[in-house]
Amino acid sequence: MSIKKDLEEIFRDVFEDNDLELFDKMSAKDIDDWDSLTHIQLILEIEKAFQVKFTLEEVMKTQNVGEFIDLLTIKIRK
């Protein structure tokens, strides 16, 4: 649960929308500003907050909120 909350903070910060509420299927379709450039921004912020490093493949494949949560759950456990 806390991963989702922390992630929500980051999304709100990057997309500058304090009312943003995450749901698992949420993807670039649902947020106007979410493009390949903000995607990198998002990745950098998440890496910093959770102290993890994503591989290129992970960055490419992680396209919605649920996938981010799954990935982070695995990476943090390691």
Next chain:
Amino acid sequence: MNEKELKEALDNIEIEDYLGILKLGKRLMNTIKAFKQEKSIKIAVLGSCSIQHLISALRVYLLKYDIQADIYQGEYNGIEMDALSDGSDLYKFNPQIVLIMTYYKDIKIIPDLFAGDNDIELHLKREESRYRNLWNHINEKCQCHIFQTNFVLPSLRTLGNLEYKYKFSKNTYIQKINLHLLDSKPNNVDFIDLDFIASYVGKGKWFDNVAYFMSKQAFSLEVIGFVADTIAKMIAAHKGLVRKCLVLDLDNTLWGGIVGDLGFEGINLDPNDPIGEAYLNFQQYVLDLKNRGVILAVCSKNDLDIAKEPFIENKKMILSLDDISCFIANWDDKSSNLRQIASELNIGIDSLVFFDDNPAEREIVKRFLPEVWVVNVPEDPANYASVLAFENPFEWSYITKEDISRSQSYIQNKKRITSNLSFNDYNEYLQDLEMQAFIKYIDNDDSTRFLQLINKTNQFNLRTQRYNELQIEQFSNDKNYSLISISISDKFSEYGIVSCIILRKEKRICFIDTWVMSCRVLKRGIESLVMEKIIESATEMGCDQVVGEYIPTVKNAMVKNIYIDFGFEPVDFLEKTNCSSSEGNLYLLKDLNKIKQNPYYISKN
């Protein structure tokens, strides 16, 4: 976001806070459209990698340095497409500045292993011709200034340390290209030393492989503030927004401890003490700045005699009283003292840089004199010099011999004021100066100084028209223009070029397009000498009337009445010529013989 919030946000940007910078950039893009764009400068950014984020950050930093920018974003990897096709969007946009962001992968062919010098030379020539072609094309289509980044040397070294050993290696070759392009560039191209910034932040941090493969970013988003800051400073300098004077505090700034308590011998300047050495190191850096033309001033809360004592009596001091152009020590508040310094040196408050270890003093200056650049002085004197060097308030477009002798001549000026008292009247004093003037039509040798004076002068500037190298070159090849420079020397110093004039012939009228003068030589009768030259040139050009114009700005009120004083008459508009302008006031001298001249004491050469 209102103006106050924006100002505060810009003041508080942290160069490493890339997310904050990008967010502010995004908000600016939305609010900036609401601002009137009259004064904005048109900048086109072209790049072989993605430039979207850079533009966002650049917008922030340009505004931080008071530049409103209208920015054109080139297509991804579209440098050639934009620059080489005549009807491209780039040329429709008609930029004043083109910024070309290069990347080492733009270099497609590198010399083979064991290539000889001749072969490497051929490769270099090919890269040169590629960029020459680009620059020429851009210059033909629009009169703009070009900034181009040098190549950042990649950290992927095939040969390891051998890259440095062999001249044919890729890294050595790229270094050579950087130097080669620098040698072969035309005047209106300036290089941005991006490789320095990459080294400064560290190449391990600079290159972000994931970001490159994902979205073709030439450098990590984390360093975007560093890049934008550097570029914005260079553009600001190009627009003539330059800082000229470093104002220094004394206690715990130039030396350790408080001279009022410890005495001139008790302050810490001990080369054998690490802290003393740090202060000496800072003094040396400050002296180096002075030697490149930065004017030094002191502003200290102290009794004047006590404050001066270390400069006179303490042998360990690196700076001497002669290095300081304006020395103020009293118990008044620093913001009024800074005003005093600006007025004594005859420079704008916005050309001051303030360096004080006391955060409270810095806050006061920031609050009451927001135009002053306040250095974010670190707590530790060990880092004084490197922080000042990194903030780099003195980013100029060029240095000239005049700059270097300038800080010297300010000091001479001060001496002159003190010796002034022994004369019966001012004219006697002027005669005693033995001033000499050298008047000439400009040539290549002095075009740099000509350009600098036109673009940097704010106070004695009748129309504040800014021109670039290409325009000046064009004018000097045009029969209808006369470009004149006046150099002055006196028995104390050599001032170099202090006044520039551009005259344009409009049928039988001679229009004073530009008249600027350095404030260092005000009240010396040079105006009269210049006016005499204007009349003389007007006659040579076959004109029988002269028209001048005064376009008011916040800084040039001092020349408001100059044409009236010379006997010109105000006129509303002039038919038959292109002289009319809605911005300024026009003045006509109907009869060249009716000029009202004051005597001057300058011999002409």
